[in-house]
Amino acid sequence: MLPANLLTELQRTFPPDRFYTDPVDCYSYAYDNSRKIFPPDAVLFPLTTEEVRQIVLLCNQYHVPLIPRGRGTGTAGGSLPEFGGIALSMERMLNIISIDPANRIIVAEPGVLNQTVQDAAKPHGFFWPPDPSSAQFSSIGGNIATSAGGPHAVKYGTTREHVLGLKAVTGTGDLITTGCYTTKGVVGYDLTRLLIGSEGTLAVITEATLKLSALPSAVAGITANFNDLSSCTQAIVNIMALPQLPSALEFLDAGSLNLIRGRYPNMLPVDTHAMLMIEVDGFDQDISTSITAILEACRSDGLISAQQANDTAALWQARKALSPLLKEIAPKKINEDVVVPVSTLPQFLAGLRRLSDHYQLHNVNFGHAGNGNIHVNLLINPDDTEEVSRAERCLDEIFDLVIKLRGTLSGEHGIGSEKRAFVTKEIDHVTLDLMRNIKQVFDPNNILNPGKVFPATP
């Protein structure tokens, strides 16, 4: 329950269509793609930086949790109002403030969808490289909060590399301006990157200066099918050792392929146990040079076939078929996005198979192999407590394996609430304490997205 005085003050400032308190209205802001449900006590829809400032000042005064939210597409529970409080939906801060093709920059408010940025950039020959699978529906504010990536990160990097500056409101209601409007700049500490990936725990982003990249003049793709996992993982390692990086290098394991085959019996070669979808972009000559090299890198006794796809649709056909099937197959999936160094992928994927066999768990693994970023999905029945317990123990061992291989627990989804129990596997307590102290500087009363990112203090 919100303090009565706070409610009164907010009602005075915001019209009812921008301040929800009815639980029915608030319910849509209770969940994200982690599928957990924590209804907020209220939802606010600011339109301006100044309104964000007013809201933060009030929440700080009354010590009420404020949970910034993009479009709720996150999978790690980062936007869940676990402790109630106010969901701060940025979805109506929708202005593209400027499009500046000469300087390859778009300045936009946080509610602008990733796709809208792409649409604004495209006529000028540009795009904004972060490409989460939610790009059509997710906002740049959310992309920035998680340092979102996607298939093209292998060549273009993630959000971190494509934001020049931010405006943001800290937990004390201070408006800060970070970074610059140029591609180079070293004045003051890099608060821009500190905020990128901080999942709304340090400040509410109210404006972003996005760095655009030139659209490639041509794109081509290869699909490669392997009858064993190790030939496939070796091909990944070989491809990543080539000088020109592919613009995407995606992997589907046997579990993924079996799912697809169950629904679409003729889509895949019969013996395929592992598949790669490889995209290259650039000039025509780049592409033909790369394709020759990649086809060569795929060659092994385990290769069934590797060939150039006719078009982008053909390249991504299997991957696109997979997503809806995954949602159907199991009442619950534990969805992770661990990353390991590319050279350890053979070891990691073999270990993953060993662990899922040992714990007798059905799992489906796929993802951004070029970055070593594998989406591990453990498919479980949440009503089967024994299976749930096995899955938890398996997950714990998977994370241990990732860390042993010098990997990281999350490549793009973030920690949110889903992974915070595991953060100490990766970050030592000294470094974590320093991060907590930084949080304290930005948000001394811990009102901004409390409880996220950090493991519960013992």
Added chain:
Amino acid sequence: MLPANLLTELQRTFPPDRFYTDPVDCYSYAYDNSRKIFPPDAVLFPLTTEEVRQIVLLCNQYHVPLIPRGRGTGTAGGSLPEFGGIALSMERMLNIISIDPANRIIVAEPGVLNQTVQDAAKPHGFFWPPDPSSAQFSSIGGNIATSAGGPHAVKYGTTREHVLGLKAVTGTGDLITTGCYTTKGVVGYDLTRLLIGSEGTLAVITEATLKLSALPSAVAGITANFNDLSSCTQAIVNIMALPQLPSALEFLDAGSLNLIRGRYPNMLPVDTHAMLMIEVDGFDQDISTSITAILEACRSDGLISAQQANDTAALWQARKALSPLLKEIAPKKINEDVVVPVSTLPQFLAGLRRLSDHYQLHNVNFGHAGNGNIHVNLLINPDDTEEVSRAERCLDEIFDLVIKLRGTLSGEHGIGSEKRAFVTKEIDHVTLDLMRNIKQVFDPNNILNPGKVFPATP
């Protein structure tokens, strides 16, 4: 003077050849390329992270300034021991810890020279993109402390984009480990980029995980000469609007060309008043496509000639000739590295000319035009107080112009001590206070490089 107990403890721990206290020995650590002189009370040469920790703990206990130092090639005074204390020379932490071509990574200690990293990467087909002009002599620790860039930043970015993780010791002697060993990772706050460019004020870097890039398969260059500035700046804008970024786009103004012409009468076309050196890299086909497009982008009434250079030496001939001449010409040069949005370069360079005319100052301007990063050099006689005063007023107006054009005061040199008086022109006091509070978290007793980066508190 250092406290006697501190001296005793350090003498007990470090042999004399790694702990200088004789002023004669210390003098070599009193200056950098800003040419100011502040002798430290002592110099320490740690060999390990643990030794760095011991030193920081002692300095913190005795509240003695500790000034981390790479190879002293910085131009902004960032490594000057202004308040005495101990210069912490990292020059003997020289180990390359691992070379991992399969994952495109080198892990190195901070004293390793940039050039040594390049030499280690090259046999594997890789390089580390940060390329300050000091690359042969400067250390990666120093490069990271300033987020160093160079001519190739226009295509490859600066140090910020090429470091995956760090080990560092904060001002309280805490060893922190930041980032990860993979190209993607979003676990915890991005302390890696917070430390990059922080000029040794937050922590002492003791190990860096460097992300390598593939060496281009071919490189070519164009030199273009213009008989007026505005044709040249328009060509810069045109080139930067092309889809493929040049790998370098360097500019020399009339002042620079006159200097060169004075010494080498036949190196340049007679009427040249502005010159571009443009490098492109990639595959052969990329290059020929780019060269055609760039030659077209240079075309204007003011173009004297634009042609492909025979080789890299020919491309950079004028630029290389300039550096020693600059050192000779004036008793003092005020050397800035401001950045403006590329599209505003015509306006900026015209303004710069207007200001130098108004203040009757000789100036020479050149630099990384593709990033809008111009090295402005005001040439003055430091004994002429009236001229010095004019230069100071001119500089102030130059910075105002830069900010008005949405630029930044430093693209790669950093703030150090040289520019701190101007920081408030760019960063508002709220944001600056937040940075001060972050400094306080890392270094509560303000022992690490005190006084740098921030303007003096009023």
